Amino acid sequence: MKYINFEDAGDAVSDEIYMREALKEAQKALEQDEVPIGAVIVCNGKIIGRGHNLTERLNDVTAHAEMQAFTAAANYLGGKYLLDCTLYVTIEPCVMCAGAAYWTQITRIVFGAIDKKRGFSGFGRDLLHPKTTVISGVLGNECAALVTSFFRNKRNK
Numbered sequence: 001m002k003y004i005n006f007e008d009a010g011d012a013v014s015d016e017i018y019m020r021e022a023l024k025e026a027q028k029a030l031e032q033d034e035v036p037i038g039a040v041i042v043c044n045g046k047i048i049g050r051g052h053n054l055t056e057r058l059n060d061v062t063a064h065a066e067m068q069a070f071t072a073a074a075n076y077l078g079g080k081y082l083l084d085c086t087l088y089v090t091i092e093p094c095v096m097c098a099g100a101a102y103w104t105q106i107t108r109i110v111f112g113a114i115d116k117k118r119g120f121s122g123f124g125r126d127l128l129h130p131k132t133t134v135i136s137g138v139l140g141n142e143c144a145a146l147v148t149s150f151f152r153n154k155r156n157k
């Protein structure tokens with residue numbers, strides 16, 4: 001697996017555009033009092049899957065934004081492999097979502113903020129498929145701020 005910094009990425013502009021779409025999904029989660037994490041999957045310049053965290057509403061710990069987006073994208077493509085696809089997600093995927101990403105063989109993962117506690121990279125990058133490229137830090141501050149303020153508000157209630 002290649003691990004490149006955002007600064008080195010050639011398609012930085014489109015990465016920001018799609019990360020803004022993932023942030024819109026995160027906003028939808030926030031409006032439903034869910035931890036605000038959002039994801040989109042892009043294939044050939046088209047968004048083919050969207051998702052936001054729904055673990056409270058669905059009473060399902062697996063209902064992470066990425067899982068919703070994987071399912072939506074696979075439905076769109078009519079196949080389980082997400083080749084030539086990029087996952088944009090506002091927060092670094094957890095181990096479960098990295099594992100699911102492995103099974104999809106997705107080409108790229110672009111995430112916003114690092115999750116030091118639950119992010120997959122703390123558990124070893126081998127969780128992802130060897131073909132998968134990862135870019136981190138795209139609109140990272142905005143992505144992190146949503147989650148930070150969500151938990152701050154929770155504590156103050």
Ligand SMILES: [Zn+2]
Pocket residue numbers: 064066093094095096097098
């Ligand atoms: Zn996850």
